Amino acid sequence: MNKKIKIIFIGTANLGLPAFNAILKNQDFEIVLAITQPDKPIGRKQIITSSCIKIAAEKTNITVLQPEHIIDIREKIFLLKPDLIIVAAYAQLIPEQILNLPKYGCLNLHASLLPKYRGAAIIQAAIINGDKQTGLTIIKMDKGLDTGPILGQIAIDIDKEDTAGTLYDRLSEVSVDFFINTIKKYLSGKITPEPQNSSQASYVKTLTKNDGLINWSKPAAYLEKFIRAMNPWPMPWTWWNGRQVKIISAQKQLIEINSYKPGKTFKYNSGLAVQCGQNALIIKSLQLEGKNPLKSDEFLLGHRDFIGSVLN
Secondary structure, three states, X not given: OOOOEEEEEEEOOHHHHHXXXXXXXXXXXXXXXXXXXXXEEEOOOOEEEOOHHHHHHHHOOOOEEOOOOHHHHHHHHXXXXXXXXXXXXOOOOOOHHHHOOOOOOEEEEEOOOOOOOEEOOHHHHHHHOOOXXXXXXXXXXXXXXXXXXXXXXXXXXXXXXXXXXHHHHHHHHHHHHHHHHHHHHHHOOOOOOEOOOHHHOOEEXXXXXXXXXXXXXXXHHHHHHHHHHOOOOOOOEEEEOOEEEEEEEEOOOOEOOOOOOOOEEEEEOOEEEEEOOEOEEEEEEEEEOOOOOEEHHHHHHHXXXXXXXXXX
């Protein structure tokens, strides 16, 4: 490359941060603008928080824009005349009027092996469905939702103990070299984007807090995966005597007991178990609303009436 490639980076979540930092350090690229979601309140105390991309950009004096709707800054993007736009975990559909601006188009880093799992909660979907592998895909974006042709993919195994959080972190780690190498091959004409097979596609919606509510009538094998998939967001939770309880982790090994009503808690050896629609789960750690997370044996010391209750 004879001159630096002018890049606009669009992203919000941590998945895109390693790629952002790698582009910053690469002498062939120049980030001329970072676009991210507006600051928003986070956590129980609702503290106004900036995205990791905004924080990283401001540390290196890169201009940051935070539009409610990205189409509102189309003219500003046009005036910068970017060679390439990179999108990673932005959580907003990029309109065609912006996709067509850069010389080399817009590339998206997507955390699934497309065409499987287009949409939002794609890492969670891979865990819930018991997939053996997931990975990253780089596509050249078109006007559809994750429908553009594929430039490259990299797969990683899903460990039996993986939560959505641990899997997210491992995908972020492998993204850097894969991302930079794929971009360079694409820009030098060594990659021809391959159309996706849309007949194999599936869509995953955005998760809300209510999606973490545990349905104890489901089989224990499903709920063990569900609990890992919902951690760290929106966290799996249940009702106990009108109070919310987060189920932080459960044991992989299931109990072949089916004599209780689904949601009924009981002692199993020295631990806590919950009857499910099929078999039962041993709960390793949990958290009552407003309290700290505890291992189940510690929790039961302070809440002896938990045993024998029915969660719902």
